[in-house]
Amino acid sequence: MxxxxxxxxxxxxxxxxxxxxxxxxxxxxxxxxxxxAASAVACASxxxxxxxxxxxxxxxxxxxxxxxxxxxxxxxxxxxxxxxxxxxxxxxxxxxxxxxxxxxxxxxxxxxxxxxxxxxxxxxxxxxxxxxxxxxxxxxxxxxxxxxxxxxxxxxxxxxxxxxxxxxxxxxxxxxxxxxxxxxxxxxxxxxxxxxxxxxxxxxxxxxxxxxxxxxxxxxxxxxxxxxxxxxxxxxxxxxxxxxxxxxxxxxxxxxxxxxxxxxxxxxxxxxxxxxxxxxxxxxxxxxxxxxxxDAASCLAPVAEEKPHLGALPAEDPDVPEIGPEREPDPAGAGPMTVSGRFTLPNGQPAGGFPVSVKLSTDTSDSTGPVTEPTVGTVTTAADGTWSLTLPEILPAAAQQAADDNGGALNLSATVAGATSSGVPVVGVDNVVAAPASPATGQPTTLAAQAVAGEQQHSTALTPASAPDAPDPVEPTTSQLTSTYAAQHEADASSDDEAVPPAWQSDRSSLSASFNPNVVNGQNIGGQLVSPFNPDCETVKYKLSSKIAYTTVGEAHAYWDTKATFDYDAKLSSTIDTGYSGGGTNWTLSGSRSVGGSIGHATGYSNKGPYFAKQWKVPIRYTKYKKVHYCNGVQRSKWYTIEAGRYDIPGGGSTGKYGKDVRSKDGTKIYDVPKSRTAVVPKGSYFQLSGGRSIKWTGAATVYGLTIGASTSYDRDHKQRITAGNGRYKHYIWGLHDKPSGNPGIFLSD
The missing domain is CATH 2.115.10 (Tachylectin-2; Chain A)
Known part of the structure; x- marks a missing residue:
């Protein structure tokens, strides 16, 4: 004992x-x-x-x-x-x-x-x-x-x-x-x-x-x-x-x-x-x-060929159907693409009548000087703070090139800026993804369509930004990073993959749940009148630094007598959160970016198991930018972002690597889900998920002291597969959010 x-x-x-x-x-x-030793007592298996x-x-x-x-x-x-x-x-x-x-x-x-x-x-x-x-x-x-x-x-x-x-x-x-x-x-x-x-x-x-x-x-x-x-x-x-x-x-x-x-x-x-x-x-x-x-046993015996169970082995359910063929990839919709969102004032009230500047959001991590991203369109928020912009059927050349370089998905950044009655600059930044029609087919690509599928309209609050002459913050120390929410979340291998992170995270400490981003120099500016800057403004971004973080892009499960495969081949196919900070130390997640396009590599794992389930991570380069807002040539405010960019293998690093062990999701968990989400994989056959969109792993990566989430679009190059053996029991699977042949996000194994 x-x-x-x-x-x-x-x-x-x-x-x-x-x-x-x-x-x-x-x-x-x-x-x-x-x-x-030989014993008359039956040895324990x-x-x-x-x-x-x-x-x-x-x-x-x-x-x-x-x-x-x-x-x-x-x-x-x-x-x-x-x-x-x-x-x-x-x-x-x-x-x-x-x-x-x-x-x-x-x-x-x-x-x-x-x-x-x-x-x-x-x-x-x-x-x-x-x-x-x-x-x-x-x-x-x-x-x-x-x-x-x-x-x-x-x-x-x-x-x-x-x-x-x-x-x-x-x-x-x-x-x-x-x-x-x-x-x-x-x-x-x-x-x-x-x-x-x-x-x-x-x-x-x-x-x-x-x-x-x-x-x-x-x-x-x-x-x-x-x-x-x-x-x-x-x-x-x-x-x-x-x-x-x-x-x-x-x-x-x-x-x-x-x-x-x-x-x-x-x-x-x-x-x-x-x-x-x-x-x-x-x-x-x-x-x-x-x-x-x-409870140590006096002698041990080989494991029996049966599914792990406590007490009597549950009877197999004859009403659970065998799974049919894998689902076909989602059809891409046609027609003009509209992006939208909602902005609120610092006190939560609608930000009506504010100009919204919608710009291209491109990966400029290779730049060495200031970059001004092109404006795609300008609109004004309605009385309830909502806005929408319909892209033209024929995009400007720069926008079309950006979409082509990113697998057909177009990353955009919508910005609202102004100042309070006491002169504190405030900014709202929402990162959205569009699925424009490809000139070659007249339809969005599958990746682009799936990148926007299921995305809810974001509601983004205006929060204090930095004054133009404020010094840039120093990077947190190693000891400071260990006390952050991101470090604590990463240290907990049993944490919930879909748990909602706090609205604000510090990159150098643990923030109180009562943290109020609207407190500036001891004064709460939340109730002050906010006046928008005029529409004749532009934002210039400067690269501060880049680093590579391995980011979860998938997982596969194999319980009793099965094998698991996860493929992330040929090209990127993920949507990754974007970080925003008005002052460069306390961060919130502000929409997301679709990271697509060719990577020229195949990565993942195959035929692992039984009793195997791990996440898969790939190296993504993240860049921290400083963005300075100019109106009529005068600097008005600045803020900071952390943006996902390209697949980038670090020198001497791995093309991909295993992430969290997620075997705890499998096995008897099947008895806690509705039967409508379950199916049987016939012996000696396989089933794979190659359509729809994965769950969002809210702790997919830790970068710059921030926990960032990500999801993956499934297709024939990005899939979760299970292969059933020929053992004497049925091989059950079930979808986390829907039946396996629907939109389950991921499927689990028993």
């Missing part, structure tokens, strides 16, 4: 993120872990594993709670090479000030903040609760918070006073027996000091195991005549586990490690099997945060 206590636990028990790849200089001694979830940065406060989540280690003998660490979706709430450890047989112990010792039984396999109360002991364990059990009745406790106490549980299978103190080892003994200083401690089969600074050792112990003897010397089991902060064993022959905190937190779990130990699976799970506890 594993010692995984939070609160006053020994250091290193909280799972963080992968600091570096585990070293290949890995040694083991013949002893390793106890060999699998899956083992209950519990995580007390604590995400990076989570604080322990009085009255708060953490979530205890149950997983099943579906292939413990193989280190999850042939099965997943399966999320049963069974949870319970635990006070953040409590400590937990497992006792084997589904028994969980809790030590409360006031020293109460309680036992619970996991009844989820029979449809009951995860924490069914068993007994509250009449003891005071205030000084005992770091504890672990061997599953056979012995409980080891690192007493706060420094000594090691060893208790006997009279009924380990039920958790309600008498607790008897058998042995006390005083502080200063080598084994006692080793257990106290370890990053992780667990025990079973007559040995206590420790993980300390990437090294695993074992300490033999034996019980006789009411006393427990623990060897003062240890045996080396493994070394070279660089970055491992936590370890545990589901049974003989397998060890898991969880990674330590690092700049890129992913909560990576890796496995090692055999004798001597050797790497088995370098990605058992990603995004696993918090102390891990497991």
């Amino acid at each position: 594993t010692n995984h206590i939070h609160g006053r636990a020994s250091r290193g028990v909280v799972v963080g993120a992968l600091a570096s790849a585990l070293a290949t200089g890995f040694i083991a001694v013949p002893e390793v872990v106890a060999s699998q 899956n083992v209950s594993t519990y995580v007390l979830e604590k995400k990076p940065g989570a604080a322990v406060r009085a009255g708060s709670s953490f979530t205890l989540r149950k997983y099943l280690d579906w292939d413990p003998q193989g280190g999850d090479v042939n099965g997943p660490l399966f999320d049963t979706e069974k949870t319970a709430s635990v006070a953040s000030t409590s400590s937990l450890f497992t006792g084997g047989h589904g028994i969980i112990y809790e030590v409360t903040a006031d020293g109460a010792l309680k036992t619970y039984r996991d009844d989820t396999a029979s449809g009951g609760k995860l924490l069914t109360p068993v007994r509250t002991y009449d003891v005071n364990w205030t000084a005992r918070h770091s504890a672990w059990s061997d599953g056979a009745g012995l409980i080891f406790v690192n007493h706060d006073g420094g000594k090691l106490e060893i208790f006997k549980q009279g009924s380990p299978a039920t958790g309600d027996g008498t607790l008897t103190l058998l042995t006390i080892l005083p502080s200063g003994n080598p084994q006692v000091e080793a257990f106290k200083s370890a990053d992780s401690v667990w025990a079973y089969g007559g040995k206590v195991f420790t993980l300390t600074h990437g090294e695993i050792r074992s300490w033999a112990y034996s019980e006789a005549a009411g006393n427990v003897t623990v060897a003062a010397t240890s045996t080396l089991v493994a070394t070279g586990l660089t970055g491992a902060a936590q370890a545990w064993s589901p049974g003989p022959g397998t060890v898991y490690t969880a990674s330590a905190p690092a700049d890129t937190a992913t909560g990576v779990v890796r496995s090692y099997t055999g004798s001597p130990l050797a790497p088995a699976n370098d990605s058992v799970f990603e995004g696993l945060y918090g102390p891990v506890m497991t």
Whole structure:
């Protein structure tokens, strides 16, 4: 059983993120872990594993709670090479000030903040609760918070006073027996000091195991005549586990490690099997945060050929239809293209009667001097703040060239500018995408049509800009960037892909939810009268810097007996948020840009799985611009933007790379969705999504301290595919937002 206590636990028990790849200089001694002995007891092919979830940065406060989540280690003998660490979706709430450890047989112990010792039984396999109360002991364990059990009745406790106490549980299978103190080892003994200083401690089969600074050792112990003897010397089991902060064993022959905190937190779990130990699976799970506890088995068996399940395997549904052919690409509409939006004043009221300048928004990251982008049209907002501009059927040459260079989609920037009664310049910037007709076909391209499909009319507020003579802000420091919303979102590998980010983000700190962008020098200008600048104005942009950020453009899923493929071939096909800042430090997302055109590369992954689901990222160059607004030759205001540009492989970098592990979306999640969104992929066949538009990954990239979202248009070169095996169960898929043959965004796998 594993010692995984939070609160006053020994250091290193909280799972963080992968600091570096585990070293290949890995040694083991013949002893390793106890060999699998013959037993009359059936060996386990899956083992209950519990995580007390604590995400990076989570604080322990009085009255708060953490979530205890149950997983099943579906292939413990193989280190999850042939099965997943399966999320049963069974949870319970635990006070953040409590400590937990497992006792084997589904028994969980809790030590409360006031020293109460309680036992619970996991009844989820029979449809009951995860924490069914068993007994509250009449003891005071205030000084005992770091504890672990061997599953056979012995409980080891690192007493706060420094000594090691060893208790006997009279009924380990039920958790309600008498607790008897058998042995006390005083502080200063080598084994006692080793257990106290370890990053992780667990025990079973007559040995206590420790993980300390990437090294695993074992300490033999034996019980006789009411006393427990623990060897003062240890045996080396493994070394070279660089970055491992936590370890545990589901049974003989397998060890898991969880990674330590690092700049890129992913909560990576890796496995090692055999004798001597050797790497088995370098990605058992990603995004696993918090102390891990497991019911270690006395022996392990190969995984059965069946879908992971808790309790009885659910019956297959005969009414779910087999999926038909893949959908055809969306037809492109014909006729003139209209772009539109709405502007509001700083106080939220409509900005009626304001001139709107609609300009080309092109990638000028290669420019070295000022650039004035051509005006496509000028309109005036209606009384309700709305505006619209219909593009001519024949575009100006510069606009047509921009569309041709971008796969047929035309990026435009609509700007409203003015000043308050106290002289504070205010600006509203909305980035929109148009789908003009191609001169060759008389219709928009598929990419352009899909880029604008589903786009809602933006409502953009005028907010304070900078005075022309204000100095440009200095770039945030590395330490400042680590405290931003973007850094926290990126560190949480289990974050919701479609979660709405805050309206404003700082590139150098965490912004309060009550942040008000209209406060200038301590004065709220929100209620002041705003007068528009006259229409005879232009905006000149200056490149400040560029950087490359890997950006999520897709994902594919393969659960039991399936393979996943994601293709992002031949050309770009994504729509990416644009950042806007009046002062250059606090940013909001202001519309988006379509990034299309040829990249001359094929990127993605194919035939990965089973039990595989990862996002795919490609390198996109982002540019930070300063934009200065001139009226009648006089500088009136300036602001800053962050804009996505071309596909650009960094020197020595990857053409694409894996993003977040999203296996947690698959499996039994199918039982939570309407049957109308489900389908069966026939055995030995495939289905692919090559039409419509993906979901929007709201945390697709982190660039300049800002979290930026993106989505992808599907076509024959950009698709999500699943290939079904020939196993004995049906292969279900379901769409996240619609049936797979409709507009699902992405589809998931069971």
